[in-house]
Amino acid sequence: MHVLSRRAEPDLAVRVAGEPTRGVPVVLVHGMASDHSTWRPLAAALRRHGRDVVSVDLRGHGRSGRPGGPYRLDDFRDDLVYVLDNLGIHVADVVGHSLGAHTALRLAMYEPSRVRRLVLEEVPPMPRDEADLSEGITMKATLGEQVRGLLALARNPSPVLRFDGRMGDEIVAEFDVCTPQWWTQLPRVSAATLVISGGEKSFLPPRHLRSVSDALPDSRFVTIDAGHSVHRDRRAEFIRHVEEFLGLLAP
Template sequence: MSRIISNGATIHFDDLGPADGMPVVLIHGHPFNRSMWRPQTAALSAAGYRLIAPDLRGYGHSDTVAGTTPFPAFADDIAVLLDHLELDRAVVGGVSMGGQITMEFQRSHPRRVRALVLADTSPVAETDEGKTFRNRLADRLLAEGMDGYTGEVIDKMLAAYNVTAMPQVAAHVTEMMRTTDPAGAAAALRGRAERADYRATLAATTAPTLVVVGADDVYTPPEEAQGIQRLVPHATLTVVDHAGHLPNMEQPEAFNTALVRFLNSLAL
């Protein structure tokens, strides 16, 4: 684990695989941390790719900044990380909120993007109802902590049948959620409520794009992924069977196959 200082916050990250491999930055979702990408480490390294996985500010080992963390701040942290590693461009991807931060990175730092990976995410701006929900949830996490929320949503983060069928995966996801600093999670939720609408950004992108979704994702179902593909006609879409909102953890072999195939195509 390494660390940098970005805009006043210490950001911890993993930098794994061959140093001369094509860099792939993977951004975790809410309320997780960089350890969610462990199932991808060996596959990417074996295929010759360099995996860079940060803990977003407010999550994992990175500093918590109370208040509100706007999505451009998350994107700027990724740019600072690339600068630190002396990388001009990278494949940038993420799951759920991490996918939305990826889209923000494409919007605000397009020249740094070699390709996009968008997993189980949505480009649409928050509705008024959604903004109210995010802010109320932020208040609740600050008041109550993460345990109650974790118990309520674990069977939505994973497909409900995988919570019992994959106890080790469920335990990992539960641990990430429960150990997240409520202040960091709340700050991200408030920033997420005010995120931009990324549909125009996606429609204008020429970057190669991989869209992945769990077949049984209840948060961002396959219809959302199909909507992204309509916005980015050159995108490749992969639907992962027997998975919910976190296919990289629920079905890592299928996810890794799609990801490595996509990365290999970039070199052609």
């Protein structure tokens, strides 16, 4: 792991495979209470295709530092900008899961020219109105997802042990506020985008993810009936979709 040290903000840990400045690397961004290790199978597949890969530990996760103040969604976005700038990456393909997908989408809205292709796995949208708020569509894992999460924890407890638990309530609080302007900014995204839903097994209703996909200028939508962690629980199918979307498979 490379640790990118900063004075006023938390250090950020990244795993770099290849030479990310020589072309368009793939940046992988994990979900809440996870870390870069969740992407090892995908990273290995991308490397077999000759792609350079950067796997990020978000602030408060893995080997990255913790902020002195509260966690805010835009800070995760700014951390990705810092990683790109520090590594000399002008443009990247970005794959994100859950909080990482939301962060990647904020990056693509904030600096559209930096993201060429974007994969959003189970991206939680901001609430548009009181109807969205009353539905409570984010951050509520189903029983099945909790069981699968416990099994994953038994196999690899490090991400949860290193996770800053106070983050959860602070981030959920941001999703408890109507933010219609988030939706009006989605057309700023210029990246070709693949939105992946985990289907009805997920706590994120597929129709909301489809709404995100429909609001993006160049997007396709796919459902893999796996629950919230598609890349973990339907690994081969997830990797195939990413490979196809990134143009890595022969026609």
